[in-house]
């Protein structure tokens with residue numbers, strides 16, 4: 001997929017049905033930048049309704065926050081990729097640090113989720129990022145490279161090309177502490193150089209790499225103007241239409 005400008009909102013476990021639909025209709029009716037692909041990621045209960053609201057909308061899509069690695073079966077409480085696709089989801093977030101940390105999802109499991117999503121025509125937004133102690137120890141580049149090598153770098157090039165990447169330093173998520181532009185650029189540039197090593201320059205240049213972690217209207221412009229940052233994966237600030245739109249207008 002050619003590189004795009006993307007602003008994806010991850011609602012996490014927020015918004016009831018009515019609140020969620022109100023947010024989506026505010027986004028739908030607002031003036032949005034034509035060149036930016038905006039993605040909303042509501043809780044799965046809202047996927048079908050949001051997808052039907054967004055039919056015919058240009059550059060406004062719905063994603064899921066997670067999917068199971070199996071197609072169907074006795075997995076109480078879980079939701080499969082084909083169910084999400086049938087409900088209208090176009091993408092799915094995989095490997096968010098909250099899933100890794102609170103639900104014990106490791107790189108091998110995440111790779112099987114990515115394969116499952118791709119098999120059912122859901123485009124993965126694959127997240128990676130280091131915890132604070134790794135950043136402080138100065139080994140963040142090796143840490144993130146290892147996450148990639150053990151997961152999406154196992155894919156054939158034709159599959160890897162369908163993936164959007166998101167670098168989300170864990171110490172910046174929901175903390176109000178954003179990575180400094182040079183910290184974000186260092187990592188994004190490194191990720192792109194590893195894609196060159198693993199695949200090739202064309203694939204690296206075509207990969208969209210989003211930044212996530214306390215991205216807000218006040219700092220989005222600085223982050224999005226970095227050469228290797230193609231947009232943001234936004235948590236808290238995606239819950240308010242005005243903030244999310246202001247971020248999308250920051251390119």
Ligand code: PGA
Nearest residue numbers: 173174213214234235236
């Ligand atoms: P935040 O979350 O913007 O609230 O820091 C980012 C994320 O978890 O995707």
